Amino acid sequence: NGLQVEGKAQIRHLVSGVSVSERLFREAAARKADAVLVHHGFFWKSDPHPYVIRGIRKRRLKILLENDINLYAYHLPLDAHPEVGNNIEILRRLNIPPLEAVEVGFIGYVNRYTELDDLVLKIADLFEAKPQVFAFGKTQVQKILVISGSSSPACEKAAELGIDTFLGGDIREEQVRVCEELGLNFIAAGHYNTEKFGVQALSQHLAEKFGLKTEFIDIPNPV
Structure with missing residues (x-):
């Protein structure tokens, strides 16, 4: 977490996106950005060769270095x-x-019981996409756990906390049956969709604090 590729020392124009990609970096260069802010960066512990620069990683890195982009x-x-x-x-x-906070997510409390179908409509409007809904629990929702991305392994924890409905990004195949057996609603709104607001909010914070020009580059991903 933090600076992964060093570019120019002075940053005036920051663009953000969800994940590193050649498309994102080319767009940043075309917009004369000084820095790119992402949620999913270059380096991962699961990568068997995290420090080998070749292929896709080489092409992506080349764009940043040639344009002096952080x-x-x-x-x-x-x-x-x-x-x-x-x-x-x-x-x-x-x-x-x-x-309250739970792991990397938050529990939300609806003051009045909300119909599950109404909540799903609000979520669809927010993300401008129809979510996958696994309605195994209550039809009236009051306590919701939100953990973005690949969060379905936390389903059992959610049930222990008395959660009605879990809003996540995507759900693993085996977790569908877990939710069914727990009587837990799971709404999969998309990994990309649930992780695009953080970089935008952080960019806005930086814009207000440092007077930066900021832009979010939306590269929709159905996953």
């Missing part, structure tokens, strides 16, 4: 952040008050 990436800290994180932003945009 790359900043913040993964789990941006999911969990209580002010500009992905999950707190989702609750804020759904107008659901946060109750």
Whole structure:
């Protein structure tokens, strides 16, 4: 987390996106950006060769170096952040008050019971996409857990906390049956969709603090 590729020393124009890609970097260069801020960066512990620069990684890195563009990436800290994180932003945009933090997500509490179908419609409007809905629990929702991205392994934890409905990015195949057996609603709104608000909120914060020009480059991903 932090600066992954060093570019020019003075930053005036920051663009953001969800994940590193050649398309994102070319667009940043075309817009004369000084820095790129992403949620999913270059380096991962799961990568068997994390420090080998070849193929796709070489082509992507070349664009940044040739245009002297900085790359900043913040993964789990941006999911969990209580002010500009992905999950707190989702609750804020759904107008659901946060109750407490759980792992990298947040529990939201609906003051009045809300019909599950109505909540799904609000989520579809927010993300401008129809979510996958696994309606295994209550039809009236009051307590919702929001954890963006690949969060379905936390389903059992959610049930232990008395959660009615889990809003995540995507769901693993085996977790569908887990949710069914737990009587837990799971709404999969998309990995990309649930992780695009954090970089926007952080960019806005930086714009206000440092007077930067900021832009979000939306490269939609159905996953």
